[in-house]
Amino acid sequence: MLEVSGISAFYGKHRALDGVSLNVERGEIVVILGANGAGKTTLLNAVAGVVHAEPGARIAISGKDSAVRELSGMPAHAIVEAGIALVPEGRGIFGELTVRENLLLGAYPPRARANEAANLDMVLGLFPRLQERLKQTVRTMSGGEQQMVAIGRALMSAPDVLLLDEPSLGLSPIMCGELFHILARIRQSGLGILLVEQNARQSLAIADRGYIIANGRIVGSGTAEALKTDPAVQRAYLGAGEVKA
């Protein structure tokens, strides 16, 4: 569904991404693992068109109609219309606006307008907690609730692929668990999910596949089952020392 190949990006003078390739299929959760600063966020931003990718990269998506669309070089708002929704690190919500407004803005792209009402019901079904807070200003909500708004807003754009950047950041363990359950449910609707996450174990528990990224390069990949026991994962976070799990 999402095909990325040979994507490179610079952060100022720093080469943050170096020829990364990956793919995400329908109904699949793919997790990207790696230490801080490895290039995970840059990868998602480059796919979403927020960060300029070096020429030569290929980003393509085939939606429900199976037509393949080339996305490289397109502005961010057009990429949303093409079916990719990013929930950025730090959530990127509109703090001064209400929950309802945030969610309805998610349906701003023309692709999502027809099913706006149905999608809103779907989102509120996923996050019942938002139902009673539709009129609340998002800035005044807790971190977990804000994260729900952010994910809900992305879902409102009826995406084919959902990109999530550290959704568990700043959430309590209980909230975190809830979140991962919901991601698993979202996947059932046929979306592809590309997830960047610190919480390796929890994300591997719901993921189908994963990539390990270090210094802007993919250094390992495999099924979630295989990665759960792969020492490379722990090395990516805790270094090469002896570790008793």
Next chain:
Amino acid sequence: MSKRSLAALALAAAAMGALCAGAQAQDTIKIGWAISKTGPFAAGAAVTTLPNYQVWVKDVNDAGGIKVGNKKMKIEVIEYDDRSNSEEMIKAVERLATQDKVDFILPPWSTGMNLAAAPIFNKLGYPQLAVTANTNKATEFTKRWPNLTFWLGLPSEIVDGIVETFAKMNKDGKIGKKVAMVAVADQFGIEQSTAAREGLKKAGFEIVYDKSYPFGSQDLQPVLKDAQAANPDVLLAFSYPPDTFALTDTAKVIGFNPKVFFVGVGTAFPGYKGKFQANAEGVMGIGGSDAALPGIKWYIQHHKEVIGREPDRWASPITYASLQVLQQAIERVGKIDRAAVIKEINTGSFDTIIGKVKLVDGQNKNIWAVGQWQGNDFFGVAPLNKAGAKPVIAKPAWQ
């Protein structure tokens, strides 16, 4: 280079030389001015000063030019924009004198500009007919700078006319003794109101409200409401055109109907009548004209033909008259001799559209202090003993 092209070159050079020589043997008279075409002063200059310069130049050139000696010289104009900035104005005047070498320079607009220009005009030896300048120190300045002349009368003279008018109305039993006075907080407003305060007190009037407001105020209703609350017989406002319009408008709206409604600068603008129509009737202001004078009649009609609208009835006719004086002075001297022209302006007697003009201490005394809208014109009513003064009428209530 061939001989032929050399010859052509020589011919061209000769032609150039002839052209230059032609320019040197002067048949035109160069007149320059630096005036505010942009910036805050542009509005004032565009009403009173610039149109009269244009009308006069056209008139002179249509008549074949100024007669200098036995030759008629047409006017060639050089115009600069001083952008309402004293320093720019000074620079432009220097440029006119030293670069363009103009024969005469017409003055800028406003008291401040004319005073800033005075030392330069004096140093360069040009006559300065400072029509739109109004200061009580006029006598002192004309002594300091003998080339400088004033034309609008002293603030004190204007105030004398005002007080005289009010006193007469009081004596005739038309108004009581209570005056509300309002002034714009700049030199014009303050000088006039200071003089008026003294004059009115001396004449036994009681000033029941006396405030100034800043230039650029966008709502004068508070001022008028307090003035109205003091229940005066007279509203005396030394205001600028936007405020003059606003004061009238507001007074009408809040139903403030003093027996004398005196506002201005701006009352004498044709636009005032245009805006307020019948409500202008009886409103007084500075200036005025003697519409019975044939010169004024001709001037108003002529100004309308050339510029497309009527002139104001205060400084405009005087501006035009000052230019007539300049022209006559040049013609009498018979050559471009600025020192002689200055002397002639100061000592001679001239026939102009406003009647006979003879400067005293470099000041024109042929002025109207108070004018009043009566019917379709803004007539001079004071000084009361001036020839042609119309009797004052009582102002009807706003319609």
Next chain:
Amino acid sequence: MSPRSIGLAGAVLVAVAAAAALPLVGSGYHLALGISLLYFSVLATAWALFSGPTNLVSLATAAFFGIGAYTTAVLTELLPWPVVLAASAVVGIVVALIVGLSTLRLSGMYFVIFSFGLAELIRQVVTWYEVNIHGSVGRYIFADTTTEGIYWRLMILLAMALGAGWLIRRSRLGLAVRVIGQDEVVARHVGIDTTRAKLALFAVSAGFMTVTGAVMAPRWTYLDPAIAFNPVISFEVVIMALFGGAGSLFGPLLGAVPLVLLFDVLGAYFPTYFSVILGLVFVFIVYGLPHGVIGLLESKVAALRRASLETGMSAFAERVTGPVWSRAAAHEPATDAPVLELIDARKSFGGLKAVDGVSFTLNRGEILGLIGPNGSGKTTALNLISGAIPADAGDIRLDGKAIEALPPHRIAQRGVARTFQLVRVLPASTCLENVIAGLAFHAPPLWGEPADEKARALIARVGLAGREGMPAGQLTYIDQKRLELARALALDPHVLLLDEWLAGLNPSELQDGIALVKMLRQEGLTIIIVEHVMDAIRSLCDRCVVMNTGRKIAEGPPAAVLADPEVIRAYLGDADA
């Protein structure tokens, strides 16, 4: 002096002499034009003294200019000329100090419009005073001065303004505001009292504007608030300085001169269409010269300079030339007392408890690793120590003395230096200046030749020898990190805080980086590192403090804490949620 610089000096001298002789040979118009050129040049130069380096666009020029003009109007018949000018300077500076103290915390557009409002307020108050107290709005000035005198005074004033600009640029004050303009956070962390520096410069700039007004006033014979406080002057000066390039000494001059000439030419030849043409010229200038006139010149120069810089790079491995950091030996008390103590430090943002009662100590000469997953509060803890963010509660002691209430520049002066998570160099400054910024504001400050020498040594030390003259913004990411470290070391710190300093390095660079930190420790420096590169933590740290969700969850040797199940859970999460 080289023959070339003698030639240059000679040319400048001839130009100045020619300019000074203008009143003797030129016409009145030339003189008037000269006065326009000079007074705008002085105003634009003075404006850029403050606004250039700080990037705070001030529209208060008319206020100070007007104050100067009024001082002349009031005093000119009472006092001799030099005293009038001195008095105006004093009045201007005093007003600037009062205004500056209250306004310098405003930023961006708020400052711009505030400064405009200030000028208008002063104008209104002066008007009110003149009307109600003085009894007349206009003032006449009959000073005993000539146009030539005004011209020459302005020339002297311009020379003084340029001289002041030159001196300030070379002074610690100049460096301080250059640092502030580029990065106020860095400025505080190298020990700069930012308020004082800005205030000083604002006052100097205002002083020149005021004196310009005082010098110009007699030219107009008559003065009222509309003339003295003409707001158009403020706008014109901003436009001229920005057009020329406010960041450099001669930039405003390069803006003022062509624009005054342009105004003059357009005003002379197109009096009717002046506005339209001027507007169009302006729009085209904005497109054509995005960095001002000086930018045009500098880009040419920079291209030449860059070509010559490509040579002379040294590898990271070959520069360890001996200890540069030497404080321990010189003036450290030899006690076992901890260098730094955090006792129950707390900080919340809104509802989020970023640091939630954290305590730890830092012993002399050790490297302490502060680790934990993303968002666990490590950087906030560093910010509390360096004073970047004030703590809500808790004590922080440096050498036994409380520092939690001190502003960051005081903490920096007491010997806490840091690097930043997202590298913060001063991009427009040279590498040398970046490091000198670290030397010039600690106690006792190092300045001039010794500072140069030490900065060069530090630059060589981190492997950047040969790039002293290069703007820091042109360095690669890794080199910017090195430079940032050099600047921190320049502070001569007791305690060095490294916030993810090793992040983003490739494996060989990482080894070099680790070696460098080790060496610093051997030289006796005490260090806290916040780091995600665990291999570095293992090989560098004596001890680790592990944080999660704002709390300390473990403390001990790296191998032990990294094997702690709770730490592993913090990093990798629970499989079962």
Next chain:
Amino acid sequence: MTLTLDILLSGLVLGGMYALIALGLTLQYGIARIINLSYGEFLIAAAFGALFLYTGMAVNPILGMIVVVPAAFVSNWLLYQVVLMPLVRRAKNQGMLEVDSILGTFGVLFVIQGVMLVTFGGSLQSYSYLSVPVYILGTTLALNRILALVFALIIGGVLYLFLTRTRYGTALRAVAVNPAAAQLTGIDIRAASALAFATGGAIVGAGGVLISMFLTFSAAMGVVFTMKALIVVIMGGIGNMLGALIAGVLLGISETAVARLVDPGLTIAVTYALFLGVLLWRPTGLFGRPAR
């Protein structure tokens, strides 16, 4: 008591005018992030438009808005797309865009002013429309000034509804609050900015028409209104519609109160003193958020 009521009502009417002037600029600066120094020139141009329609073609100014407002919208949209877009594109950060837009719109200011000077001349213009008294709670007010207040409230209200109740309006607010995130919801930030800028222009067009009914104006006066609008916008907090309304009314009432109770000579001084005081108390305006 009557005096207090009188001051409050008159102040409200004056404040309504200030708010009216400022509303368009909050859109242009708050959402499109352009400091438009030529803002006041558009106001004056609209005033000239109204004058021309009224005196030349006997079209009353209220009806005249049907022509003037769309014209203002289109010309501002073009201004953004043609003149400002290249600056937006090349700006690396907000600071750069601010400097460039100040310089660029400064040029535009001169062009528009120059065209008006050449076309209409520099003299003062004034006409009378709806200058009739209205009596409210014992206070006399001018109908045309009340109309300006009413329009300020209507425009403010419609704008509020547009911004809060419609998809496009919410998108505009999203751009103001967080442009980076806005593009992630599929909003074309540049198109939205152009729309906001043009809408701001349309509002100032309406303001120009209304104000021309009771203020004397001239081609050179635009800057006065630009600065007044900037003061109201900054005082209210950049991009805050409600803030602009409240700041405008606050200025109007305090000006009127000082004129009646203290000294009319201090009215403008009070405007600035109040403005400076608010900024010293809250460095980002009454309802401003801390700088991002």
